[in-house]
Amino acid sequence: xxxxxxxxxxxxxxxxxxxxSPAVKAQEAELLSTMGIxxxxxxxxxxxxxxxxxxxxxxxxxxxxxxxxxxxxxVVSVSGALxxxxxxxxxxxxxxxxxxxxxxxxxxxxxxxxxxxxxxxFLMASLGFVTLMPDYVGLGTSDxxxxxxxxxxxxxxGVYLLEAASVLSEELGYTMGSExxxxxxxxxxxxxxxxxxxxxxxxxxxxxxxxxxxxSGPYDLSGTQFPMGFAQESYSNPAYMAYTALAWQSIYGxxxxxxxxxxxxxxxxxxxxxxxxxxxxxxxxxxxxTLTADVIQPGLLESLLEEGSPFLAAAQDNDxxxxxxxxxxxxxxxxxxxxxxxxxxxxxxxxxxDAGASAITTINGGPLTHGGCALLSILGGTLxxxxxxxxxxxxxxxxxxxxxxxxxxxxxxxxxxxxxxxAVGAHWTLLDASGRKVFGGVAEASLLDxxxxxxxxxxxxxxxxxxxxxxxxx
Numbered sequence: 001x002x003x004x005x006x007x008x009x010x011x012x013x014x015x016x017x018x019x020x021s022p023a024v025k026a027q028e029a030e031l032l033s034t035m036g037i038x039x040x041x042x043x044x045x046x047x048x049x050x051x052x053x054x055x056x057x058x059x060x061x062x063x064x065x066x067x068x069x070x071x072x073x074x075v076v077s078v079s080g081a082l083x084x085x086x087x088x089x090x091x092x093x094x095x096x097x098x099x100x101x102x103x104x105x106x107x108x109x110x111x112x113x114x115x116x117x118x119x120x121x122f123l124m125a126s127l128g129f130v131t132l133m134p135d136y137v138g139l140g141t142s143d144x145x146x147x148x149x150x151x152x153x154x155x156x157x158g159v160y161l162l163e164a165a166s167v168l169s170e171e172l173g174y175t176m177g178s179e180x181x182x183x184x185x186x187x188x189x190x191x192x193x194x195x196x197x198x199x200x201x202x203x204x205x206x207x208x209x210x211x212x213x214x215x216s217g218p219y220d221l222s223g224t225q226f227p228m229g230f231a232q233e234s235y236s237n238p239a240y241m242a243y244t245a246l247a248w249q250s251i252y253g254x255x256x257x258x259x260x261x262x263x264x265x266x267x268x269x270x271x272x273x274x275x276x277x278x279x280x281x282x283x284x285x286x287x288x289x290t291l292t293a294d295v296i297q298p299g300l301l302e303s304l305l306e307e308g309s310p311f312l313a314a315a316q317d318n319d320x321x322x323x324x325x326x327x328x329x330x331x332x333x334x335x336x337x338x339x340x341x342x343x344x345x346x347x348x349x350x351x352x353x354d355a356g357a358s359a360i361t362t363i364n365g366g367p368l369t370h371g372g373c374a375l376l377s378i379l380g381g382t383l384x385x386x387x388x389x390x391x392x393x394x395x396x397x398x399x400x401x402x403x404x405x406x407x408x409x410x411x412x413x414x415x416x417x418x419x420x421x422x423a424v425g426a427h428w429t430l431l432d433a434s435g436r437k438v439f440g441g442v443a444e445a446s447l448l449d450x451x452x453x454x455x456x457x458x459x460x461x462x463x464x465x466x467x468x469x470x471x472x473x474x
Contacts, residue, residue, distance in 0.1 A: 026068040027164040029082065029172060032114060034061045040126045043119060047375065050457055053412065053472050054379070056126035058085035063172070064112040064141075067164035069156045071137055071144075072251070079140035080161040081111040081118055081133040083125035084174045093177030095210070095389040096165070097129035097382075098158050100184030100191035101136075102374075103148070103240065105284065107277040110135035124382055128391045130169075130176055134161045136191070138277070145275065148240075148247035149218065151318045154191035155198035158182070162207050179389055182212040183381040185374055186340060189217020189331075193320040193348075200326060211388055212325070213381030215332040216340045216373055219348045222305075222315035228341045230301040234291050236338045236370075239284035241296075242271045254310045260297075267295050321348035328359035330384055334366060334373035379472070383411060387470035406462065412472035419448040419462055419469070428464040430471075 035043065040056035063082040068075050088094055101117050104110060111118030111133035118133055125131040134157035138146030147153045162180065169176055180199065184192035196212035218225035229235055245262055249255045260268040267288060274284050289295045304311040321344075331349060333342040345362050352360045363380060365373050387408065407420045422428065422443040429440040430450075438460065450462075452473045460471045 027167050028066045029063040029168050030065075032062045032064055032081075032112075034086075035059060035122050035126075037126075040122055043122055047120075047123075049123075049375075049379065053457060054123055054127070054382075056123070057128060058088060058126050060085055060122045060125040062114060062122065065161065065164055065168065066141060067160055069137075069160035071147075071153055071156070076137060076142065076144065078137055078142045078157060078160075079110070079112045079135045080157070080164075081114070081121055081131075081135075082161075082165055082168075082172075083121040083129075083131040083133075084172060085125045085128055085130070088128065088174070092390065093175035094128055094130045095177050095179035095181060095391070096132060096162065096207075097124050097181045097183065097385060098132045098134070098162060098192075098195065099124065100154065100158060100182070100188035100195065101133060102184070102186035102188045103243075103281065104139055104146075105239070105243075105275070105277075105279060105281040107135075107139050107142070110140040112140045120378065127382070127386050129181070129386075129389070130165065130174055132158070132161050132165055134158050143277065145246060145250050146243075146277075147251050148243040149187060149190055149221065149318055150247060150251055151190070151194035151320050152198075155194040158191065158195040159198055159203050159207065162203075166206075177390070178208065179210040180207045181210055181385040181389065183215065183378075183385065184217070185215040185378055186217065186370065189214040189340070190219060190318075190320060191217075193217055193219050193329075196325065196327075196329065197320060197323045200323070209325075209327045211328040211330070211385060213330050213332065213384055215377040215381055216334065216337055216342075216370060217320075217331075217344065218340050219321040219344045220319055222312060222319050224341060224344050224347055226315055227305060228343065230292075230305065233293070237281070237285055238288040238290070238292070238295060239281050240339075242267075242284065242288065243275065246272065246275055248311070248314045252310065252314050255314065262297055262300055264295055264297060321351055323352075324355045325352060325357050325360065328388070329357070329361075330381070331360075331362045332365060332373070332377035332380055333362065334368035334370070334377075335364065336367045337370045337373060339370040379412065383470055383472045387411070387468070406464065406467050406469040408462065408469050408471045411470075413452055414473070415451070415453060417450050417452055417471055419450060420446065421467075422446050422448055422464055426464055428462065431461045431463060 036059050037056050044054050061084050065082045066079050109115040112135050121131045121133050136157045137153045138144040182192045182196050192214040199209040331345040333345040335342050349360050349362045365376050409418050430438045455473045462469050
């Protein structure tokens with residue numbers, strides 16, 4: 001989906017190299033590009049975002065950051081993209097947004113090379129987020145085999161990039177606040193959930209999790225994604241199975257003795273050479289047969305899910321839904337997704353709520369395919385996060401209503417929108433993107449149904465006291 005718009009994006013960005021001497025030896029930043037407001041507006045149009053839905057507020061600079069992170073029993077150097085909003089005057093610092101990218105096979109498609117998905121970082125940063133996009137181990141500048149859907153290395157790639165960005169902030173001229181958001185689509189949904197769990201468990205003092213928006217991710221590999229996929233006669237992306245086989249063998253070492261234990265010839269012999277970091281997923285899919293029976297050894301899939309199977313143990317090790325989030329989690333999915341089954345989100349929501357979580361929601365994007373669901377979900381997750389973020393724009397506002405958790409549904413909207421969580425009897429105001437009052441009133445109940453049909457397309461802010469939520473009108 002993201003590779004279909006590269007020509008338009010290339011016209012929007014210019015690239016030059018400048019090496020920044022690192023504050024710490026383990027972190028280095030290389031300036032890649034700077035976009036002005038006009039470039040950012042054109043970039044949004046190239047992605048097909050409706051005019052006015054994401055209004056850039058800041059120019060943005062993009063850097064490639066190289067940094068160290070733990071991996072298995074070693075420390076490795078990896079890369080990621082850092083997008084910084086320019087000319088921000090925020091006393092409390094900018095919130096961070098870590099975006100985890102989807103499945104990639106070619107190393108230089110990774111965000112720090114400003115590929116199609118990586119360009120989203122410009123738009124997120126233009127709203128006021130210091131935006132981080134890890135490439136992951138084995139992608140970007142890393143020449144290892146990428147450990148596909150390996151939860152720990154995904155999470156570490158994210159949190160150690162956060163740490164690197166914190167170290168580099170003074171030298172590069174930005175201030176990071178105390179709010180930290182995470183989101184991601186597809187494999188990135190899995191990675192976002194893994195990172196959110198890691199932040200809550202091990203990084204809460206340094207980088208407390210504010211909220212996470214995992215989208216169309218395989219959170220339950222062992223009980224949902226693989227069983228449902230294995231039950232089909234064919235799968236839309238046979239390259240994913242080969243990717244998983246090679247990656248998890250490199251991590252756990254006990255899935256098979258030889259790749260021919262899993263794959264029929266000539267595929268068993270040819271598959272390893274195709275995962276060289278230069279061959280596209282499309283080329284691998286074109287090479288592998290559509291029918292699973294034509295590429296997988298007979299009886300293999302059933303045996304992989306048997307109790308005691310090394311594969312099942314690896315899948316369970318990489319399930320990312322069995323925890324109790326203490327921060328809001330909003331998952332996005334679509335019901336015609338042929339790559340990541342939407343039941344992953346429903347299972348995760350049920351488990352988390354049953355375990356005692358209090359702020360778990362799911363958003364059904366409708367009967368869309370995996371590709372069709374992507375931009376809708378990413379926009380929704382970005383705007384949902386922006387609605388919760390403190391961009392220091394409300395300093396000095398009436399303290400009445402402070403601490404409320406306002407929410408708006410549906411968002412984006414083209415008709416009525418419901419505001420939830422209002423303080424009864426308190427004044428509220430709707431502001432346009434320039435901060436001008438559109439209209440206001442007094443809340444008669446904790447819920448308010450607002451008609452937006454008379455509003456121009458764009459981003460609005462609903463404010464009550466010191467609480468606010470952003471609303472996108474299409």
